[in-house]
Amino acid sequence: xxxxxxxxxxxxxxGVLGAAALGGVVASCAKQEPQAEAWSGFKYAMCxxxxxxxxxxxxxxxxxxxxxxxxxxxxxxxxxxxxxxxxAAARAQLVQDMKSAGLECVGLHWLLAPPPKGLHFTTPDDAxxxxxxxxxxxxxxxxxDLGGTVMIFGSxxxxxxxxxSIDEAKKYFADGLVQVADxxxxxxVQILIEPLDxxxxxxxxxxxEADEMVRQINHPAIETMFDFHNxxxxxxxxxxxxxxxxxxxxxxxxxxxxxxxxGTGDGATRYVKAFQTLxxxxxxxxxxxxxFDFSPxxxxxxxxxxxxxxxxxxxxx
Numbered sequence: 001x002x003x004x005x006x007x008x009x010x011x012x013x014x015g016v017l018g019a020a021a022l023g024g025v026v027a028s029c030a031k032q033e034p035q036a037e038a039w040s041g042f043k044y045a046m047c048x049x050x051x052x053x054x055x056x057x058x059x060x061x062x063x064x065x066x067x068x069x070x071x072x073x074x075x076x077x078x079x080x081x082x083x084x085x086x087x088a089a090a091r092a093q094l095v096q097d098m099k100s101a102g103l104e105c106v107g108l109h110w111l112l113a114p115p116p117k118g119l120h121f122t123t124p125d126d127a128x129x130x131x132x133x134x135x136x137x138x139x140x141x142x143x144x145d146l147g148g149t150v151m152i153f154g155s156x157x158x159x160x161x162x163x164x165s166i167d168e169a170k171k172y173f174a175d176g177l178v179q180v181a182d183x184x185x186x187x188x189v190q191i192l193i194e195p196l197d198x199x200x201x202x203x204x205x206x207x208x209e210a211d212e213m214v215r216q217i218n219h220p221a222i223e224t225m226f227d228f229h230n231x232x233x234x235x236x237x238x239x240x241x242x243x244x245x246x247x248x249x250x251x252x253x254x255x256x257x258x259x260x261x262x263g264t265g266d267g268a269t270r271y272v273k274a275f276q277t278l279x280x281x282x283x284x285x286x287x288x289x290x291x292f293d294f295s296p297x298x299x300x301x302x303x304x305x306x307x308x309x310x311x312x313x314x315x316x317x
Contacts, residue, residue, distance in 0.1 A: 037282065041284075042287050042309070044067070044069065045287070046068045046289045047071075047109060047291075048063075049077050052294075061101050063298075068289075068302065070106040070286055071101075073108050073146070074108070074109055075139060076110060076113045079115060082116050083142040084138055091146060095145075107143055107189070108142070111155050112136075112155040112158035116135065118131070121136075121173060123172070133179050140183055143187070149188060149190065150251050151192065152192050153193050154196060169202075173213065181222055190222070190223050195209065195224070195231075197233045198232075199232065205233045208245075225251035225252065226245070227252070227290070229253065229255050237273070238277075239274050250285055251288065252278070252285070252286065254288070254309070259293060260292075261291045261293070262289070262304065262308035275312050289306075
């Protein structure tokens with residue numbers, strides 16, 4: 001082999017060997033890169049108030065047999081006067097009934113709906129506000145004792161302006177949440193401000209307002225949530241809202257837009273993009289069915305709605 005040919009061979013071989021070595025390094029580095037976190041899938045729950053006339057254990061069986069893994073509780077459906085009447089043994093039995101049905105406690109909603117009567121979170125009456133804050137603390141303990149992690153603060157009739165300005169009412173709302181935030185955190189509970197449209201209340205009608213209050217309070221126990229039904233005052237699409245406010249969205253309520261169970265409207269197609277956004281964002285918290293027409297009965301509501309949730313999920317990529 002001539003010197004020239006030998007030099008060309010060495011140069012070419014070196015380039016090939018170098019590329020191979022480099023390729024090996026690249027491949028090795030690629031193998032060591034952390035895998036993208038896998039999405040764990042949606043967790044479906046159902047609110048219990050559509051079955052409030054049934055024994056608790058039967059409510060749990062209906063929800064579990066339909067295929068949900070969580071149940072969200074309207075505390076007023078379980079008591080005569082107050083959650084304080086449910087002692088440790090009663091709470092333990094509620095938990096056992098959930099477990100027997102294969103369910104977890106998601107948390108609470110309709111926090112201030114009576115009983116007890118006379119609660120109001122944004123009234124200018126100091127004594128009533130103090131009483132209401134005290135009961136919210138009792139609900140935090142109840143939620144924690146059941147293993148729940150979220151409390152959905154809707155309760156439109158207990159957070160209106162009551163003759164004062166909206167700004168004053170918002171101040172009372174925030175102040176009350178600040179008073180219970182540390183206690184909620186100690187019990188492993190987050191209180192989620194639920195935006196409600198103006199037909200329901202005049203205090204916190206949009207996700208932007210809820211997000212502003214969350215940021216103002218700046219406490220890990222105070223966050224917000226997304227409810228399809230409560231978006232009447234929003235000007236942006238579901239998917240845009242979810243993406244914009246996702247850092248503070250810790251729960252989702254779903255139903256048809258008129259409040260009926262899934263399958264009675266166009267939710268199976270209308271909600272697909274929103275659910276795709278939740279999946280893309282790797283949302284791993286609860287999607288909870290909350291309806292407002294109970295007449296079809298809990299079993300029908302549960303069974304028909306879970307079918308639609310599965311249909312939506314099957315359309316996702």
